[in-house]
Amino acid sequence: MARKLSSGEASSTEIVKGALERIDRLEPRIKAFIKVEREDALAEAKTADERIAKGEKLPLLGVPVAIKDNMMVENRVTTCASKIMENFRAPYSATVIKKLRSAGAVILGKTNLDEFAMGSSTENSAFGATRNPWNEKTVPGGSSGGSSAAVAAGYCPISLGSDTGGSIRQPASFCGVVGLKPTYGRVSRFGLVAFASSLDQIGPFGKTVEDVAIAMNAIGGYDKMDSTSVNRPMPDLTQSLKKDVKGFVVGLPKEYFIGGVDPEVQKVVRDAADLLAKQGARIEEISLPHTEYAIAVYYVIGTAEASSNLARYDGVKYGHRSKNADGGLEGMYSSTRTEGFGPEVRRRIMLGTYVLSSGYYDAYYIKAQKVRTLILNDFKEAFKKCTVILTPTAPTPPFNAGEKTADPLQMYLSDIFSVSANLAGIPGINIPGGLSAHGLPIGVQMMADHFDEESLITAAVAYERARTFPALSI
Amino acid sequence: MLTSEEALKVAKLANLKLSGDEVASMAGKLSGVLDYINQLNKLDTSNVKPTSHILDMGDVFRVDEVTQHFDHKLSMENAPAQSRGYFSVPRIIE
Numbered sequence: 001m002a003r004k005l006s007s008g009e010a011s012s013t014e015i016v017k018g019a020l021e022r023i024d025r026l027e028p029r030i031k032a033f034i035k036v037e038r039e040d041a042l043a044e045a046k047t048a049d050e051r052i053a054k055g056e057k058l059p060l061l062g063v064p065v066a067i068k069d070n071m072m073v074e075n076r077v078t079t080c081a082s083k084i085m086e087n088f089r090a091p092y093s094a095t096v097i098k099k100l101r102s103a104g105a106v107i108l109g110k111t112n113l114d115e116f117a118m119g120s121s122t123e124n125s126a127f128g129a130t131r132n133p134w135n136e137k138t139v140p141g142g143s144s145g146g147s148s149a150a151v152a153a154g155y156c157p158i159s160l161g162s163d164t165g166g167s168i169r170q171p172a173s174f175c176g177v178v179g180l181k182p183t184y185g186r187v188s189r190f191g192l193v194a195f196a197s198s199l200d201q202i203g204p205f206g207k208t209v210e211d212v213a214i215a216m217n218a219i220g221g222y223d224k225m226d227s228t229s230v231n232r233p234m235p236d237l238t239q240s241l242k243k244d245v246k247g248f249v250v251g252l253p254k255e256y257f258i259g260g261v262d263p264e265v266q267k268v269v270r271d272a273a274d275l276l277a278k279q280g281a282r283i284e285e286i287s288l289p290h291t292e293y294a295i296a297v298y299y300v301i302g303t304a305e306a307s308s309n310l311a312r313y314d315g316v317k318y319g320h321r322s323k324n325a326d327g328g329l330e331g332m333y334s335s336t337r338t339e340g341f342g343p344e345v346r347r348r349i350m351l352g353t354y355v356l357s358s359g360y361y362d363a364y365y366i367k368a369q370k371v372r373t374l375i376l377n378d379f380k381e382a383f384k385k386c387t388v389i390l391t392p393t394a395p396t397p398p399f400n401a402g403e404k405t406a407d408p409l410q411m412y413l414s415d416i417f418s419v420s421a422n423l424a425g426i427p428g429i430n431i432p433g434g435l436s437a438h439g440l441p442i443g444v445q446m447m448a449d450h451f452d453e454e455s456l457i458t459a460a461v462a463y464e465r466a467r468t469f470p471a472l473s474i
Numbered sequence: 475m476l477t478s479e480e481a482l483k484v485a486k487l488a489n490l491k492l493s494g495d496e497v498a499s500m501a502g503k504l505s506g507v508l509d510y511i512n513q514l515n516k517l518d519t520s521n522v523k524p525t526s527h528i529l530d531m532g533d534v535f536r537v538d539e540v541t542q543h544f545d546h547k548l549s550m551e552n553a554p555a556q557s558r559g560y561f562s563v564p565r566i567i568e
Contacts, residue, residue, distance in 0.1 A: 091548050184528050198527055227534040228527075296511045307488060314489065317561055318552035329564045330489070338491040346490055351504055353488040354476070355511075367514050369524030374517070376525055409506055425528030450528075 001157050005062040012045040012062030019064050019155050031130050032149040034069045036109040044106040061104030066150040066159040069110035070193040073097050080193050081115045081125035084313050084320045084340025094191020096202050096219045103218040108156050111146030115342045117195045119143050120414045124344045138398040141171030148175040151205045158206050158215045164199045165298050166418025172430035173393035173443030178212045179205045183451050184425035185230035188223030196305035199422040209461040213237035240457035246280030251386035255291035262396045265442050268433040269392050272444045275466040288378040293371050298419040300355050300368035307352030372423050379424045383449040388459045391417050393445035397436040427453050431460050432469045476505045
């Protein structure tokens with residue numbers, strides 16, 4: 001698209017108008033957006049066209065992008081899909097937004113998510129659920145379901161999501177698109193509303209590995225405004241598209257191919273291994289022995305960090321404030337938070353508060369941190385001989401809306417293959433692999449060592465080119 | 475194994491209200507998750523150091539100089555209630 005814009009084949013205004021028409025037609029069914037910034041997007045498109053006419057060359061000049069509504073765009077409402085932030089106007093833009101704008105991108109709007117990024121289905125939004133463009137009875141995954149669906153539905157070629165326990169990769173798998181979670185510290189979190197600070201990362205969705213590589217180039221890199229940002233040069237990931245997987249060692253961890261995993265999912269991943277082997281990679285069975293404990297660790301550490309990060313929503317300086325005047329200041333805090341937060345958010349705050357509380361801190365939080373070390377060591381050991389690790393992204397194809405909402409634990413278990421990458425801080429990507437017998441997308445996950453997004457992109461594109469995945473026409 | 479009493483204590487720490495039926499329901503759902511989490515006790519971690527942060531970095535400092543900042547007006551823009559340029563809240567001191 002950037003090439004077409006640059007050569008004058010299409011104008012940004014035409015492309016954005018087309019996107020808005022498509023959104024008008026499909027949104028009543030999909031509901032990927034919380035807010036479509038119609039006028040602003042057209043104004044930005046017009047400016048982009050003027051810059052293109054002047055001969056300006058930027059990687060994303062005039063390209064429309066959608067942004068998960070937990071990243072701040074200055075002067076626009078950022079809701080985090082929560083009633084507590086319903087009218088919050090962002091006083092500054094996230095670093096990734098500034099970077100996308102420097103690359104010339106046009107912001108189409110803010111996409112739907114599970115409230116405060118807590119969920120795996122985008123059913124926890126205070127503003128309604130998003131549906132999977134492949135089958136509206138099913139979920140798009142979560143928490144970045146809106147951004148994933150926006151790309152799958154063809155609204156825009158690139159969108160941004162955030163991934164704390166799989167919230168980019170799992171919805172990418174469910175919606176049949178590419179989604180990448182970078183190494184922790186690779187992309188600035190400045191301006192991303194924090195859920196779990198040691199796990200959160202922003203990353204791109206795209207229809208192709210190439211689009212994701214272009215987007216990563218635009219948003220990655222050191223940012224002094226984020227004290228967890230790493231000062232390492234950002235490689236040009238489009239160069240990694242040109243390399244091949246000859247000599248790559250691809251690890252298949254046996255713990256990811258156990259009984260509970262849907263057989264159709266297992267087949268797609270094993271076929272992926274064969275396709276990589278045909279291109280010169282060596283497939284090796286490996287072990288990540290602490291895999292089964294990852295969800296437990298994640299739901300201790302993630303909720304503990306969340307309980308701390310969400311303490312700020314108290315109705316004092318911004319956001320919803322309860323009109324209930326009982327109980328003075330403390331009553332205001334608890335009424336505000338109870339009214340403003342949805343049930344899943346309240347559950348996770350409760351869990352996080354409990355595991356950090358006096359008497360339980362060692363047994364839960366410190367214990368979980370120790371097991372996190374064991375999980376990290378599993379990967380360090382594996383990457384001594386593997387270039388990339390290949391696994392399913394999700395244990396099943398997309399499930400039906402409402403299917404997993406009764407028991408929170410059932411929903412949590414859908415993250416079983418994705419959380420380890422967040423706990424270890426390593427990069428991971430989903431590539432669409434095939435369709436289930438019911439016509440629903442199944443994705444393949446690859447993970448690489450810290451800061452080795454280059455091998456990840458090379459392996460991902462090698463697989464993408466070798467396999468066929470049907471286009472969605474809606 | 476989380477009692478209703480404990481649930482209420484945690485709710486108070488978290489500045490959340492739990493009313494009537496919600497107490498038992500919350501205690502039940504959290505108990506289910508905590509039960510699952512207890513499997514971590516199967517592991518011997520006596521010689522393992524906890525990981526609080528993936529990256530090997532210490533404190534990150536910057537020079538203490540004023541660069542970008544919000545003006546007063548911008549800072550007050552989202553205030554639910556304000557008075558004479560301050561955020562106003564329910565009375566704290568009698």
